[in-house]
């Protein structure tokens with residue numbers, strides 16, 4: 001464990017014993033351990049230990065580490081999906097410490113908590129694209145998280161939201177009527193990303209968000225994450241074995257190595273003071289990590305991302321008010337264009 005950074009509190013994702021009174025993290029863990037196998041202390045297989053996180057609303061935490069270090073297991077647990085499927089042997093479980101996400105204690109969830117979890121916490125796993133239902137169209141798959149809770153949800157609003165999302169993840173609108181098995185792996189993963197966002201989650205846990213996604217579509221995914229975080233205050237935990245992916249979104253990271261958290265804090269500070277060989281290697285790989293995204297966001301996709309960020313299920317009254325203000329602004333601009341003295345008069349006032 002790096003002696004350099006682990007004890008220093010840091011705004012963002014650090015243990016917040018020193019945070020101001022009233023600080024309420026959206027994700028809070030204390031000395032969390034995660035295991036696979038039977039729920040018997042002697043027999044379980046611990047894959048990650050000592051995770052203490054405080055992620056505030058609107059914060060982003062990057063979880064990095066080599067393959068097999070326990071990152072995905074952490075994501076599965078924090079997403080709450082592990083808890084919902086704890087009878088399944090290939091899902092990890094909490095074998096020590098505490099974890100609270102969106103106000104839900106993951107160790108003792110009530111039935112209502114379980115329902116709320118899948119409404120407040122979005123989750124995208126590297127294999128999510130392959131888990132889409134092949135008997136449903138893409139549009140139906142995207143809508144599924146909403147309809148599985150509320151069969152009576154307004155289908156038109158849902159169809160519109162699915163179209164906004166498919167546009168924002170840079171897929172053709174015609175994709176909505178196709179089936180997952182007709183798509184490429186990268187396309188399916190983008191559909192799964194859209195599906196994770198349909199609930200407009202308060203917290204999103206994304207494991208390798210750009211894995212398998214072609215370089216031209218990657219900026220769309222990253223823009224959605226960045227803007228939903230900045231504009232909608234969506235808290236994000238981004239898991240990746242590439243520091244570059246994390247660094248595009250945040251300066252706060254937690255490093256897992258061989259089942260332990262070996263460092264935590266500001267990327268720059270952690271790497272600058274690193275003595276641990278793994279962190280030193282990470283620092284050396286930094287230049288590569290800083291290369292810009294290879295693709296660029298097209299104007300159309302940029303506008304599509306913008307529409308998603310404005311909200312998937314708009315409030316007609318707020319929309320009308322916004323349209324009225326826009327019209328007023330346009331009218332004023334037209335007036336100023338024809339009579340520049342009005343502008344001068346406004347400024348003098």
Ligand SMILES: Nc1ncnc2c1ncn2[C@@H]1O[C@H](COP(=O)(O)OP(=O)(O)OP(=O)(O)O)[C@@H](O)[C@H]1O
Pocket residue numbers: 036037045047065066067068069070071072073074089090091241
């Ligand atoms: N179903 C399972 N049963 C038992 N052990 C598992 C299971 N899934 C994963 N593990 C073990 O848990 C450890 C952590 O795996 P995890 O997938 O969390 O690592 P990771 O850091 O996300 O790796 P990668 O970047 O390759 O996805 C590994 O040693 C792995 O072998």
